[in-house]
Amino acid sequence: MKSFSILTCILGICLITNTYSQQDPQFTQYMFNTLSVNPAYAGSRGHAVITALGRTQWVGFEGAPDTQNLSYDTPIGRSKLGLGLNLVNDKIGPSHEIYFDGNLSYTVETGEVGNLAFGLRLGGRILNIDWTKGRLVKDEALFASNINGKFLPTIGAGIYYHEPEWYIGLSVPNFIRTEHYDQKLASTTTTAVERMHFFLIAGYVFELNENIKFKPAALAKIVSGAPLSLDVSANFLFNDKFRAGVAWRWGDSISALLGFQATDSLLIGYAYDLTTSNYNVTNSGTHEVMLRYDIFKEYKYKSPRFF
Numbered sequence: 001m002k003s004f005s006i007l008t009c010i011l012g013i014c015l016i017t018n019t020y021s022q023q024d025p026q027f028t029q030y031m032f033n034t035l036s037v038n039p040a041y042a043g044s045r046g047h048a049v050i051t052a053l054g055r056t057q058w059v060g061f062e063g064a065p066d067t068q069n070l071s072y073d074t075p076i077g078r079s080k081l082g083l084g085l086n087l088v089n090d091k092i093g094p095s096h097e098i099y100f101d102g103n104l105s106y107t108v109e110t111g112e113v114g115n116l117a118f119g120l121r122l123g124g125r126i127l128n129i130d131w132t133k134g135r136l137v138k139d140e141a142l143f144a145s146n147i148n149g150k151f152l153p154t155i156g157a158g159i160y161y162h163e164p165e166w167y168i169g170l171s172v173p174n175f176i177r178t179e180h181y182d183q184k185l186a187s188t189t190t191t192a193v194e195r196m197h198f199f200l201i202a203g204y205v206f207e208l209n210e211n212i213k214f215k216p217a218a219l220a221k222i223v224s225g226a227p228l229s230l231d232v233s234a235n236f237l238f239n240d241k242f243r244a245g246v247a248w249r250w251g252d253s254i255s256a257l258l259g260f261q262a263t264d265s266l267l268i269g270y271a272y273d274l275t276t277s278n279y280n281v282t283n284s285g286t287h288e289v290m291l292r293y294d295i296f297k298e299y300k301y302k303s304p305r306f307f
Helices: 002-015
Strands: 048-056 066-075 081-092 095-109 115-129 147-162 166-172 183-185 188-190 197-204 212-223 229-238 242-249 253-261 266-275 286-295
Touching: 081 115, 095 147, 229 253, 242 266
Parallel strands: none
Antiparallel strands: 048 066, 048 286, 066 081, 081 095, 095 115, 115 147, 147 166, 166 197, 183 188, 197 212, 212 229, 229 242, 242 253, 253 266, 266 286
16 A cells, blocks of 8 residues: 555645646557547548557556557548547546547648648546545545546647658647636645647658568657656568567656557557656556557558558
């Protein structure tokens, strides 16, 4: 219970002061789950896609983040519209939050191979906090009652440009500044605020030879009042079947990534994060598993797309 008590205390401190840190769940395999980052990605693969991802963070640290993500996106007929649905289940310490949103994209052809998409996201979050989980080091009025089913609306947008070899996108998952709490503690009004996140994502695929492709990618996350968060990765695709790579998250972790194209439709991915921050003495790393299923109708790609 010691580690869980520490985590509960940290979360409590964040909630009884203005919260400026990164608040959205993070994924190491973001480059294969772009819809969770940018709504303009919806339908960009030209066929329906189902992606499931599970992340167990900081194994051995009781109450550490535990996140699952399920998404579906597809083009709408032969129009320039794309539709995406996204569901996230996120737990950390006494907090349990469910994210759900719908994503709509509109794509404009900018040349023979270029496509520029604009995306809109509408949805919400349901927040639950059970302060009885763990032990409180110091009693505060904030901890007197639990939070049950608090609804937080979300409105986001994004822009995404892609060609067969590269892509770049910018998004804001939520424009709404939502206050989780609004009460007085010792004559001081305290709030925990959902801060605006800016996500910049980019990647390029180099065809080294007919059997090997190389894709460096990056994700920058900017939150008002918080340090820049930067993820950089390098992945190889061998014989259109096997994927292997490494990733680095600034000030947080280094990662190994593996993937296997089990069938024309099914991609299986795994990532292991080794913590490099001060938390590395309290956990044995982070595990992340991904399944992505492409639903082909009229045709199949000659080789699996690398993004």
